[in-house]
Amino acid sequence: GLTIRSILAHASGLPAWLPLGHRLWEQHPDTVPGSHEAKRLIRGWIQSEVAKLPIQNTATTPTYSDIGYIVLGWWFESRFKQSLDELIKSRVLTPWHLTSTRFVGTNEWTSGDSPLANFSAATELCPIRKRVIVGQVHDENAFALGGVCGHAGLFSTADDVGKWADHLLNSYYGFGPVKQETVKLFWTTGGRFSQNDTRGHFGNKISPADLGTWRLGWDTPSVTGSSGGNNIPRDAVGHLGFTGCSVWIVPSLCATVVLLSNRVHPTRNNDAIKTFRPALHNLIWDIVRQTTPQQNKFSSS
Incomplete structure (x- = not known):
């Protein structure tokens, strides 16, 4: 079955990627990225993928999986009763003095602008967001989930x-x-x-x-x-x-x-x-x- 070890080593059997963000915007265009409803829908879609896994994992060839690390991020939040950004800040960033590393969640975006906009390199001209992304997570699935995920969203130097x-x-x-x-x-x-x-x-x-x-x-x-x-x-x-x-x-x-x-x-x-x-x-x-x-x-x- 699904274990932390199998997820960490990309041997869980979960798919490499799913168009979760695109599905959200196509099927629920009025749903705000990072909202409770967006997270509920995406969690349900991923849970349906987890349910397809065999009880005994027979996968022999590791396959890189973003989906596994999204699930792992949720596990950490459930296990430690903290949001992933707070957990990483308290256990790694602060004690290790990594002062220029952080997540940027949707709650920090003002009129579509990121607090890191003046300090980040531009990435892609996003067809969904209809602009060049600066200071926001590039990954569409992480964006749909609010910018704080187990697989993407961390900014650093x-x-x-x-x-x-x-x-x-x-x-x-x-x-x-x-x-x-x-x-x-x-x-x-x-x-x-x-x-x-x-x-x-x-x-x-x-x-x-x-x-x-x-x-x-x-x-x-x-x-x-x-x-x-x-x-x-x-x-x-x-x-x-x-x-x-x-x-x-x-x-x-x-x-x-x-x-x-x-x-x-x-x-x-x-x-x-x-x-x-x-x-x-x-x-x-x-x-x-x-x-x-x-x-x-x-x-x-």
Whole structure:
């Protein structure tokens, strides 16, 4: 069935994406994004997808799922009796001193304008909102849900993302804000197996396809064609964002690399990032490898 672990590793069997926002605007055009009614309708549509899952999850190939992370966000809110933005602020952003990172919910929008409009890069010319999006979540489903979601909606700066990544890298080495065993668990465990496992259920040998590239909340480099470059270390973990953002953390090099871009401006048809991103990372890895481990240790690039 549906578990937190399977959702984290994109092995839940939930679909990659659903046109929830588009369905809301087409079927209920008068419903305000982020309103109680909008959330009720979307929750019902997702619950119908969850109901289709088999009691025993037989999925063998991980599939990236935004829907799973929307569900996970709801679980955290139910478990801790706090909204997701308040929960993340109190448990991560404030104690880790990430002062330039936040969600922007619909309750903060004034006449359609975001409080971050003067501090954010423009993204796409949205056909639904009928304007270029600035300081509002780009993802249509997150917008329909009010801008605060488990899969999208968090605004930040390269400096803050770098600090966040460094906190995790330091934790990997045993002196960060997260338990070392927790970070290692998330970076080495897939939806069904760990990369250290040699045998799976019933003694069957585990193939690379069984593990996939996904770990718990993280991705790892593809064997070929990785966005992290063709010489990215194999112990790297990271994640990409649809709008052109990415982060990679490499324990063996003691390095973190953050790229924040607006590749969807003015439209998502611009896919030049596919060649730019690996080329940039190849250059960075070459530079990092030229320095000594002592110079690199516990610093971001």
